Amino acid sequence: MSTPLLSIKGLTKTYPGVVANDDVSFDIGTNEVHALLGENGAGKSTLVKMIYGLVKPDSGTMTWNGQHFAPAEPKAARASGVAMVFQHFSLFDALSVAENVALGMENPPAMRDLARRIRRVSETYGLPLDPNRTVGDLSAGERQRVEIIRCLLQDPKLLIMDEPTSVLTPQEVDILFQTLNKLKAEGTSILYISHKLEEIRTLCDHATILRLGKNVGECVPAQTSARDMAEMMVGDTLQTPTRTTEKAGEVVLDVSGLTLEPTNDYGTTLKNIHFTVRAGEILGIGGVAGNGQDELLAALSGESQTWPDSIKVNGQDVANLGPNARREMGILAAPEERLGHAAAPDLSLTENALLTGAIREGLTSNGFVNWSKTTDFADTIIKEFDVRTPGNHVAARALSGGNLQKFVIGREVLQRPEVLVVNQPTWGVDAAAAAAIRQSLIDLAAGGAAIVVISQDLDELMEISDRFGALNEGRMSDIRPAVGLSIDEIGLMMGGAHGMEVAHVGDEEQEGASA
């Protein structure tokens, strides 16, 4: 075997109280798409940050093309040919695409030249993008293109991509994969971070699996089943939620003609949304991030108020009611952003239990808080939903994402909602906790609640929902039964490829290479 492009030996990094990476070794060859697979918190991000020079390893070495490699800062890593597309974009909404790209360059060329280069790269790799558009107006998929193009302008040898498909429709994923394959054919290696197994099986040549900071195995994804990879990743046999289909009851939640202007400049307008949810039913709402999910949750939770009669529960108009009035009627919600929206970071779990539980759990009388009852409620949530925490006095921000999410979902589920709306219930949550959360939603529906699950995780939606719809630029697609829906149909419901096109320049070469 030839010298690998990047060889990692015994990398270790500890943070106070956590070993993020423990003696991790693997090689990335030239012309290889290498997957780094692992659950949230397995140490994938720390590892790539070390490669990108953002974090210094405590011990261990890296070799780049046979040379010692220890980038002190991202600039040094970029100079060697490492580029990275982060999961969370670092773009300025108010600046244009070209300005954003220029900000990331050491010596940006004149704006006009840069715009021309951006156009050329975007055409070559099938990532259409107008350099003069304002980033705030772009969809999530388009923003990702800005990040990718920013990287490609550096002619990288190794492109690191951190969970790139979480913001894309299935069609967009296909096109991204063609772009990546083309890059690979031209000699760029790709380190692809994900926990989505099917993607890795389609795209990657090699996979390294991390669990709790350790390298627990390598495999050739195409020859390994998704289930085997999942079990390596989790280190346990997976419990998939069980769903017993019940006969749906009466219509509980009836949304018709819901239109809502966004509260901030870069929000999405909800346009004439119609759907109904029956008792005992789970409606899954998919869609790429930023297509109106936050606004829909706000309209249903009562944080935003809408035109009369646009939202009815059991026949009663609730469109003008605030969050607490809706809670009284049994309409509960769990927003996507755990810290700062669903929970207050610096307040204790007890206080966070009061945050939404005050009304339905009767935690106040004449406005005075019954703290012992509130503590009991917090303890119940912690116990019933297996929230790992030293106690109810701990600040919400001290909990891991998965544990806090279990707390947030548990807080609403235990209040016996008639209608429950959740946004991204398992985002950034480990597989075991995600399964527990999904199971609790299914159980709640079995008990007769009407549930709306907004999520960008299509596997999740297919697993738990009875019917499925998708948000696309603030519009809702037709609602269809989830059973028997193909991934292509779902993709079209989500708005298809959002104007992406397949990489076309040099198609012949690529075909030649694959033939």
Next chain:
Amino acid sequence: MIALEKRPTPSRALSLATPLIAVAITMIMGGLLFSVLGKNPFEAIRTIFWDPVLGEFAFYYRPQLLVKAAPLVLIAIGLSLGFKAGIWNIGAEGQYIMGAICGAAVGLAVYPTETRLIFPLMIVAGALGGWAWGMIPALLKVRFGTNEILVSLMLVYVADQLLASMSLGLLRNPEGMGFPGSRNFSDYPAANSWINEAAGLHWGMAFAFIAVIFSYFLLNRHILGFNIRLTGEAPRAARFAGVNPTRLVLFCLGTSGALAGLAGLFEVSGPSGQVNIDFASGYGFTAIIVAFLGRLHPVGILLAALLMALTYVGGDLAQGNLGLPSAAIQVFQGMLLFFLLALDLLTNYRVVFKKKGAA
């Protein structure tokens, strides 16, 4: 290399300890300042912190401490509610002046009637005056989204001008031989806030204690207090919890205005005695220091107000006995807030010493 590392949970012990550390550092740095000015630092610190409480003439200074602390407590309690919610009323000084003017005007209007009703009426007028002055930035904020920090601060200077105009015009003592200033309330028993002047007790102290207890229960036991804290910690979560931000702004600015107005009324009808050009003495601004020094906690504010009163009284003493310039005392008070805010960082972060070049 020294680095700061975020704590998973804010340190409660440090949150309580930082005011004490800040006071200690202020004493050290203040001592240095005084020695640069050519004074004996130990004597200066002793004169400021020891003599007024336990020194030879303490019997004279102790009542003064109460007189200075009462308005500070009243104002700071009101401010702390807003500060906890992230609503920054910087203009308590103006609300204090307006409370004094309105309350005094009621008393002066009926002079020299003697009935028990006058003083309660003055209290109501004082509270209303401060409330109304606080509602101006509140209404502008909720209606037009103006910045309450700027508006409330600017209104201090408007109130200052009004005070001057009142002392020279409408409220001037008709028997005052043309001197500026209103009639003196010390000559008007029915409209006087003193309970026992020799002991330094006036009704402001009673109201200050009530405010402390009220605020304690509000913040710790009542859902409104919880909503105030929640809004300060996480505004979006507060909206999700059903808090109405408009009502909260009106409540916080209104309450702090009313309490500042009360402080002004008790001051004008007691220790100060009359509406005059030099009536405003900076209590409204010092109360901001008191609120933070007291950790925005009612009991903490009570203690912090006594400490600030001590620096006022002790500062006067040091000025008289040691010839320290009055500006030195103000610097001293400023340092206290400065060190406190700087040390605040430690409740959320810990300092770690790292070996440089650890790879």
